Amino acid sequence: MASSSIIFLLLSLLCIVCEARSPTAARSGASNFIKASCSATKYPSLCIQSLAAFAPSIQRSPRQLAQTALSVSLERAKSTQAFVSKMKKFRGLKRRQYEAIKDCIEEMSESVDRLSKSVQELKYMGQAKGQDFLWHVSNVETWVSAALTDENTCVDGFAGRALDGKIKASIGARVINVAQVTSNALSLVNQFASKQ
Template structure:
């Protein structure tokens, strides 16, 4: 199995192609991850409308822990997000879910890597299980937010609390995955190849949780 070099955000090989722009790099990664059709893109819209949507995303992302990554991962979906806090949160969760699924699949494949030490295999296996749980929780959060309709009052608080709890738990799963590789005995290509991907997913998930909290605070 051949390990691919990571990009600047630790999530793909496109940094090896120096002529690719940041936007193209993000497009490449989204395509590589198989970003699902649930994040629909409407036809092109007037520039002034697109500009408002982009500014809304930038403003919302400015309060997250990783604003640059937040903008980079969501900018392509400005036409569908518009200026809707709910759609912004929904899209952020969907992006996080797709990246978590791709990372879980990658980690699972790493268990078949030849020459693994026992400690490395155990760490990868544990990480795979943690990522699998994270994917399950993110999937639940996406469905919960999508199907809560126009809930308000106590009903809204119950639904949004479920979403926040699941996303927070998924973030813990992702961090636990990487913590399993602590120690000098696990340095090297295996750790490095997983590290960048897990960190990227954790950062995207952290941003998604922040945007969900923003949406909840505006209701």
């Protein structure tokens, strides 16, 4: 009787240990999946850094990875748009700085709109197959590419020494970060599309 109680106790402990390890193993598997997927992007370190916190929801799903990458890009674009809008209110702006900021706000607004459409398109495409799937993915790829162009156009608006300074540096750093995250998202969308 005592030996069966010991065996039952040992089996119970083994089950508890296995249950305690499985979330860690799943998280490790998801993290490895993110690292492997990000290695094919243009900015792999940034990709891993921006998506690692979402490993539990991504698991090993290429679709969820692409969806999360787009959502991260959208949130950063919104934050950057708000930041650039605040810069327009600085006193003492030169006319060219003001115009560059104004144009950048417009470009970031377009980027936010296109990334929003992309997130929604991917989210609501359901289990589309064949030509229907290709149509939805093509929409997403087109919008994300256009968003990336918008972000790069914003940065280009600050070209030239006349605009050098803190405003150019701070806006440039944020917009370049958004562009890099968007580039990574586009790469992950392309990976997802290629696996279907």
